[in-house]
Amino acid sequence: MLIKIIDPTAAREHEVTPQALYLDRRRLMASTARSMIAAGVSGVSGLMSSMAFAAKAYEKVPKGSPFDTNEALTPFKDVTSYNNFYEFGTDKGDPKINSGSLKPRPWKITVDGEVEKPTSFDIDDFIKTQKLEERIYRLRCVEAWSMVIPWIGFPLADVIKAARPTRKAKFVAFTTLLDPVQMPGQKSKILDWPYTEGLRLDEASHPLAFLAVGLYGDMLPNQSGAPLRLVVPWKYGFKSIKSIVKITFTSTQPKTTWNIMAPDEYGFYSNVNPNVDHPRWSQGKERRIGELFKRKTLMFNGYDQVASLYTGLDLKKNF
Ligand SMILES: Nc1nc2c(c(=O)[nH]1)N[C@H]1C(S)=C(S)[C@@H](COP(=O)(O)O)O[C@H]1N2
Numbered sequence: 001m002l003i004k005i006i007d008p009t010a011a012r013e014h015e016v017t018p019q020a021l022y023l024d025r026r027r028l029m030a031s032t033a034r035s036m037i038a039a040g041v042s043g044v045s046g047l048m049s050s051m052a053f054a055a056k057a058y059e060k061v062p063k064g065s066p067f068d069t070n071e072a073l074t075p076f077k078d079v080t081s082y083n084n085f086y087e088f089g090t091d092k093g094d095p096k097i098n099s100g101s102l103k104p105r106p107w108k109i110t111v112d113g114e115v116e117k118p119t120s121f122d123i124d125d126f127i128k129t130q131k132l133e134e135r136i137y138r139l140r141c142v143e144a145w146s147m148v149i150p151w152i153g154f155p156l157a158d159v160i161k162a163a164r165p166t167r168k169a170k171f172v173a174f175t176t177l178l179d180p181v182q183m184p185g186q187k188s189k190i191l192d193w194p195y196t197e198g199l200r201l202d203e204a205s206h207p208l209a210f211l212a213v214g215l216y217g218d219m220l221p222n223q224s225g226a227p228l229r230l231v232v233p234w235k236y237g238f239k240s241i242k243s244i245v246k247i248t249f250t251s252t253q254p255k256t257t258w259n260i261m262a263p264d265e266y267g268f269y270s271n272v273n274p275n276v277d278h279p280r281w282s283q284g285k286e287r288r289i290g291e292l293f294k295r296k297t298l299m300f301n302g303y304d305q306v307a308s309l310y311t312g313l314d315l316k317k318n319f
């Protein structure tokens with residue numbers, strides 16, 4: 001979130017990434033070995049079919065959602081090497097380099113607060129119960145860059161329905177893992193750890209709000225927020241909290257990390273809004289990662305279907 005001069009050459013090296021490069025070799029080999037043991041596979045043809053089976057975790061998820069954009073995808077390499085994840089450093093290249101210490105399995109997620117069904121579950125058990133889908137969303141970062149990413153996940157609304165919020169529930173708060181050993185950036189006081197975010201309950205229930213467990217057909221890489229991260233495509237990137245361990249329903253507006261850090265710069269709503277300047281820069285234009293020229297930023301990042309959530313709200317005051 002610090003001011004950065006974007007190097008226009010940085011993200012344009014490989015417009016096309018061969019399929020094979022999508023794979024994290026070590027994870028591929030480990031999961032191949034596991035599936036071979038599980039299936040009692042032996043021999044070369046067994047190996048080949050196990051490799052094919054293990055290639056991408058979510059290959060079979062149906063593609064083509066009513067929420068998709070038909071804009072060109074941001075190459076996998078850029079999606080996973082130009083990140084904000086302060087738990088692993090403040091440079092855009094840091095999360096890819098430093099996030100190997102994060103152990104996204106086993107992983108427990110707690111749902112609590114103003115709900116009739118507080119619960120906690122293991123990420124893999126949980127994924128099995130979800131109907132996964134692929135959605136291509138534009139993700140917009142506050143520093144005027146954006147990406148188009150094929151996410152795999154499920155609507156946040158499904159979790160909300162299952163939790164059965166009480167009548168007192170008005171907001172949903174999210175919390176990232178707190179563990180300075182796995183997340184060495186938490187040893188410095190650069191942010192108020194653990195990272196937290198929040199949405200109004202009606203925003204969180206909107207069909208566009210999404211919990212991602214993968215991208216480009218495979219599991220989320222650590223730097224992208226493994227094993228579970230929020231995607232709120234009509235808001236600035238920092239609302240899309242990574243590596244979530246807790247979802248809490250509250251009656252009052254929850255504190256959010258960037259708002260605590262700089263309340264004049266980062267509000268609770270954080271809707272993409274070209275008409276409201278950030279105190280230190282214009283928000284009228286953005287660079288799609290991989291493109292040379294800037295484009296006009298659209299209100300709500302182009303997702304007009306959320307506009308009615310904000311009827312009567314002064315979006316200059318509630319930035
Ligand atoms: N836990 C956590 N979540 C986080 C952040 C962070 O530092 N820590 N950075 C946010 C910011 S500022 C942005 S722009 C997006 C970046 O997501 P991406 O790296 O997948 O593009 O993640 C958001 N989620």
Ligand SMILES: [Mo]
Pocket residue numbers: 001084141142143236237238
């Ligand atoms: Mo951001």
